[in-house]
């Protein structure tokens with residue numbers, strides 16, 4: 309794995325000499341910074357492998373093994389031993405002294421059993437740098453990451469009905485990406501539903517046809533939108549209410565999703581690697597409210613180490629009928645992923661299949677003012693790294709190795725982000 313100096317994408321394949329997204333030539337210091345074992349493993353895998361997708365997966369596995377050896381098992385609640393006040397199983401060789409009446413001896417255990425009991429069966433966890441992961445209550449998540457989790461967001465019967473509808477609909481699109489003439493398929497399928505909120509707070513379906521969100525996210529010009537079923541429209545009402553409830557001030561009363569971008573993962577090998585979502589259609593500091601249906605998978609948020617703070621990984625169980633809302637600077641400063649796993653908890657209706665419907669608000673008024681063309685003459689993608697918004701050649705539908713080196717800062721996005729942040733931080 310190596311990190312592009314221009315757009316900060318983590319390029320999974322060490323065999324590539326230019327960035328898979330922005331095409332920037334790999335800087336020598338990136339190579340030097342690599343762990344040589346990791347690089348050798350993935351290069352070997354790239355040579356052995358018949359197709360690019362396999363070698364990317366192998367490179368990701370090896371990176372994950374190194375980084376996340378101590379990550380919590382996804383299916384078990386993770387309790388911090390220190391928090392639980394447990395002793396190791398082996399009997400201590402020296403018996404513990406009898407309790408004394410010293411005034412300094414705590415009269416209560418130093419751990420909060422009530423708090424631990426109140427954690428859900430699958431709690432969220434946070435891990436800073438190399439420290440062991442610790443469990444956090446759902447209500448604490450927004451204090452460790454720009455995100456919220458809301459469990460049981462839909463009436464259960466509606467969640468089940470929507471899941472059955474999504475399962476029955478076989479028409480999910482597998483996007484592709486091409487590097488150096490070699491085309492690989494995405495490790496998940498997607499489908500985009502365009503919706504519109506009416507005056508009364510109800511949602512209606514917009515017809516199918518070309519869809520900007522699907523095109524931007526999917527990397528395929530063939531991507532299109534589909535009409536939403538009544539269950540999805542009903543779900544949109546609950547998702548909107550829940551997302552507004554937790555939204556920062558800038559979007560508290562006026563956030564209305566215009567699209568539900570769906571993902572379908574059939575089994576634990578289907579996944580999406582760490583990324584941030586494209587900002588051109590949604591604008592800066594967007595709300596993305598992801599409804600999970602079917603088998604539970606682990607949704608991860610990661611922020612890289614800075615001069616002031618260690619890296620942080622927040623793991624959230626994306627379980628059936630839960631909503632994970634990303635907001636504030638989540639797309640700007642953090643990356644998210646759905647981790648690959650060797651064991652997916654079996655869901656009674658969906659088996660090992662998980663769906664997510666990521667509700668987003670497209671902002672055409674922003675896109676119109678922000679759009680720029682790259683050197684190839686195509687609309688550029690808008691991204692953000694280290695607080696700077698910039699345009700880069702968009703890989704959608706093209707060969708990533710043919711991408712131009714266009715890079716320009718976006719003053720429009722920067723101003724809009726400043727405006728939204730000022731509202732969020734006021735009062």
Ligand SMILES: O=C(O)CCC(=O)C(=O)O
Nearest residue numbers: 571580585598646664666
């Ligand atoms: O499946 C998920 O929860 C995340 C999907 C995602 O990251 C995306 O649609 O951009």
Ligand SMILES: [Fe+2]
Nearest residue numbers: 583584585644
């Ligand atoms: Fe995403």
